[in-house]
Amino acid sequence: MKKNALYAQSGGVTAVINATAGALILEAKKSNKIGKVFAAKNGILGALREDLIDTSKESKNSLLSLRYRPGGIFGSCRFKLKDIDASEKEYKRLIEVFKAHNIGYFFYNGGNDSADTAFKVSQISKKLNYPIQCIAIPKTVDNDLVLTDSCPGFGSAAKYIATSILEASLDVQSMSETSTKVFILEVMGRHAGWMAASSALARTKKDDAPHIILLPEIIFDEKKFLLEVKNIIKKKGFCVIVVSEGVKNNKGKFLSESNTKDAFGHAQLGGIAPYIADLINKKLKIKNHWAVADYLQRSASHIASRVDLDHAEAVGSHAIKFALSGMNGVMPIIIRSKTKKYNWKIEAAPLSKIANLEKKLPTNFISSNKMNVTNKAIDYLRPLIQGETATPYKNGIPVLKDFNLVKVKKKLSKWEI
């Protein structure tokens, strides 16, 4: 009897994580070597609770439509499994669920935390003697997984950011004589500046906007920053700034938290864009506007990158291929060719070398004034936002197909997290 597979989504979602899910399910079907693909509701929680969705109840059209659907269709979660020794109960429960539903393959689609969970699950075979093949599938707008050249989800966020900053820059520029002179966009990236860096892709000429990029890898230097803003306004008439949410001051505190209390003793409202805006108001007295992209940047499938979508689908289908070839404890990663023209392929990498590690912007991607990125960064980033996708629209908005999301009948007793 063919083994079934379990697929789960984990951590923050992206514009293309559903594309990975769709490609994986369709590849499993095509292979004819896998029974059913179950999807865990809300990530690993669904696996523990035996909350499983039978993806065979979805039409092929619905599965194909996942390439254009942001969010996580089966639900995701933030929940990290401890080591097998520390929480054997959870692992034994997972095995119970796997056994009850004849699951031989486990696919975990997430970032570095999830790679860690997947790595632990992959050890079940050895440590707890249940034969499971566990494959982690990369996904993160943060682009901070090691070994892989890039992470599915990032390219689409990067294309959103580059396009948005290009458009907003034209807006600011046209009004700058008598109105707003500074525009600030806050983007995600708590520890690594990949998303902020990608705003540089908005440029056609070297001194086009954005003029300043504040990266979490660099300690914020208020004086130098304000001087640079003034210089740019003098030269260009306006100044466009992209700031990563994770920028810290020289005391190691996030800028967004550095004014901690207001007059009522309340914690200060968050957001680093308003912090920078406030600084420019007070110190330079220059009219400015600010935007915070937040979830918009990681869910904007209407402006997904074609290359990113291809990556997302390729890691999904390769996860199935790797599992069927007998692999365990690996992740399909993206390998960039050394050719001038961008080419890529998928290879398998061991989770032991990926879990819990974080890839920051390399030093040679950061400009000498520390407030911008180098051509090397742009050369790396540019291929990742190439090409557009064909989001279908109806009634003026992207179409969402219906999903049945049929639950698999439970066979075990209830599980309390």
Next chain:
Amino acid sequence: MKKNALYAQSGGVTAVINATAGALILEAKKSNKIGKVFAAKNGILGALREDLIDTSKESKNSLLSLRYRPGGIFGSCRFKLKDIDASEKEYKRLIEVFKAHNIGYFFYNGGNDSADTAFKVSQISKKLNYPIQCIAIPKTVDNDLVLTDSCPGFGSAAKYIATSILEASLDVQSMSETSTKVFILEVMGRHAGWMAASSALARTKKDDAPHIILLPEIIFDEKKFLLEVKNIIKKKGFCVIVVSEGVKNNKGKFLSESNTKDAFGHAQLGGIAPYIADLINKKLKIKNHWAVADYLQRSASHIASRVDLDHAEAVGSHAIKFALSGMNGVMPIIIRSKTKKYNWKIEAAPLSKIANLEKKLPTNFISSNKMNVTNKAIDYLRPLIQGETATPYKNGIPVLKDFNLVKVKKKLSKWEI
């Protein structure tokens, strides 16, 4: 000798104001009855300073590319002319510039302030005895001009907001069990809630996100709002809120200004989304995320509405037609047919009946709980976001054609504003 025309952009720009400019210039050329079309640099300021751009130096391809280019290609400004009696000097200067460059037609592309300026300029013929035909052309994301059924620029902002909130809602929903349960998007609209209302277009089913829409027409009721958030989370597991920047409390103060001082005596950082987020943190202790769309919503030409783009081009070409038919002091406005299927045409309306007036959301567009919009609102809004445009991309970002922006030789003495 044919008279020349002067075109100027005014106030906040939109995703499609350049489309209006392009259509106007091409229509003037086609008519063969107008000499050159000059564009004022930075709106009315350019007209006063004799800072004129010769649009005949641009290629047809560049002019056609304006339909996909956000911002204001010739620059815009915030500068309101006083009455002719109060500042005769300015009007006399305008006449000097018109005379020096043989200008017989003045086209002013803006919102209600600009309609006022255009109305005053249209009176020059009578009051100061210089023959000028002045046509105001509508443009505003605020959609608050009277008489016209809708305003060019609004439909594209509405499509951006509806699409963004749809995408972000899918993101929040998929994580809501263990992570963020509330998402707040702040949109523009200081006095009128058209943009906030357009977020309702994200819905396919009645109780889809967004679940709460806070309009500037309605005084904020904190207690009722928090109760509604709690109820929605209970029912749906998550809650998506769209809030207009102009929402006020019962003292008539903008919410974004209501916490005026922080611990250092500084003015509180602006933004109503962080204000609402803070409220939910403190009163409900529920994890939330917030975004502020700011300029992104009015410059997102990559997701412009086809209908809006058609409107923008039609008001541009009709401005020329109306001028050539001898009209003065009018605005081309959009008239919606009474048929079930959406149809529209352009007619001329007198500026005296438009200038300085503001159209708010009608009462029957606002739901009985005051935190949402009615089907009547949706029926009005839906046609305005129909259809997509074909933004050309290169290198992963929208293409910007080069413009020559050749200055016209000055003939007059310098003018100090």
